[in-house]
């Protein structure tokens with residue numbers, strides 16, 4: 001017996017699970033090991049970036065095995081991962097805006113909205129699939145609440161106050177949330193029944209879409225924070 | 237049951253998988269642990285060298301198991317590894333030329349060419365084996381694009397501008413790409429059907445060739461960067 005499964009060479013879902021798993025491990029090593037090169041003020045943010053990719057690495061490890069073993073979407077593990085990593089991303093917003101005096105209440109509001117978004121998404125995708133469109137709608141409302149908070153709400157004001165490289169990193173992260181995160185509802189629509197069924201039959205695969213989304217958002221997000229820490233170390 | 241498989245003493249493919257796996261692990265430990273001895277400016281390059289061997293270590297771990305379990309080429313894992321490590325090597329070129337003002341566009345161009353090279357190679361080796369010679373040709377064109385960029389293109393000019401130990405490291409890396417990377421198309425020809433079938437019947441084994449190529453290129457490449465960092469620390 002072998003510890004790795006036999007992979008079909010045209011199993012592109014499996015391929016993206018394996019690439020994703022390794023990319024997350026490498027990104028974690030990168031963030032963890034570069035942490036000590038930064039100013040104390042920035043270390044927590046880099047550490048959290050590493051935690052996000054590390055949590056993902058572990059779940060991708062499960063998911064690639066699950067996929068190889070059962071040829072079935074590992075929805076369960078997907079949401080275990082998200083319910084930990086998305087709130088941590090909200091913490092990242094708070095951490096970079098702390099210099100401008102961000103309050104914890106902002107962070108909790110974002111975390112609350114993200115949990116609503118994910119719990120309702122899980123209901124639609126895994127539990128009450130027949131009303132997936134309904135649950136997806138609720139989830140989408142929570143998603144737009146987050147978008148609103150960071151693009152126009154208190155977070156925006158704080159970023160403007162901080163200015164400089166904090167403002168421009170905040171702007172990039174806002175785009176990640178608006179465009180990068182929008183990949184996920186696409187995957188959801190490809191993988192659940194609803195009025196949008198045309199999408200799934202376009203040959204889009206939910207897991208491939210989610211895997212691309214995760215690579216872009218988790219690693220990209222972390223690299224923006226990394227870039228911010230580099231820029232701030234130079235400014236002084 | 238035992239976690240390691242029984243190995244035939246004349247299983248040279250298996251032997252090179254095991255040697256490769258351990259060499260990659262040791263190289264990663266070497267790069268990661270020596271990182272902090274260098275100037276901040278060089279740490280990222282050393283860290284990326286370590287990531288390259290670390291990613292390889294994980295995939296060699298899979299591949300040696302896969303080989304021991306199924307006595308079959310682990311093509312799938314081979315390409316998962318390459319699709320991550322070859323772009324990281326392109327990042328290394330960018331990182332060492334940054335001192336001379338390299339732009340991100342150079343890096344993205346190299347990454348793009350390397351992804352084309354690998355995706356077409358995968359198609360030929362794993363999916364459309366009957367037209368392996370055709371896919372190999374496309375892959376080879378992308379390979380020569382990379383060779384051209386670094387030997388004669390923008391990268392060359394930047395290296396000349398930087399001069400000193402950066403120029404000589406760049407030169408060595410250029411030779412790695414021209415000669416070291418040329419090992420891979422050899423392995424490809426040994427392992428796929430085509431007009432070049434004579435090679436395979438010469439008793440050359442694709443996996444042994446790839447394993448040698450990886451050891452030379454991943455560890456050697458990293459050591460050149462390491463040597464550059466040592467030289468630069470002395471120059472000041």
Ligand SMILES: CC1=C(/C=C/C(C)=C/C=C/C(C)=C/C=O)C(C)(C)CCC1
Nearest residue numbers: 085121136139140143181184185188217
């Ligand atoms: C809007 C929406 C969704 C949004 C999911 C998002 C935005 C997930 C983000 C995950 C991230 C960023 C993970 C990275 O670590 C769901 C739940 C698919 C359900 C359908 C509607």
Ligand SMILES: CC1=C(/C=C/C(C)=C/C=C/C(C)=C/C=O)C(C)(C)CCC1
Nearest residue numbers: 321357372375376379417420421424453
């Ligand atoms: C030209 C060519 C190829 C080149 C592969 C190369 C150049 C791979 C390099 C891998 C490295 C450097 C890995 C180390 O980390 C293929 C795909 C075999 C297909 C046939 C044509």
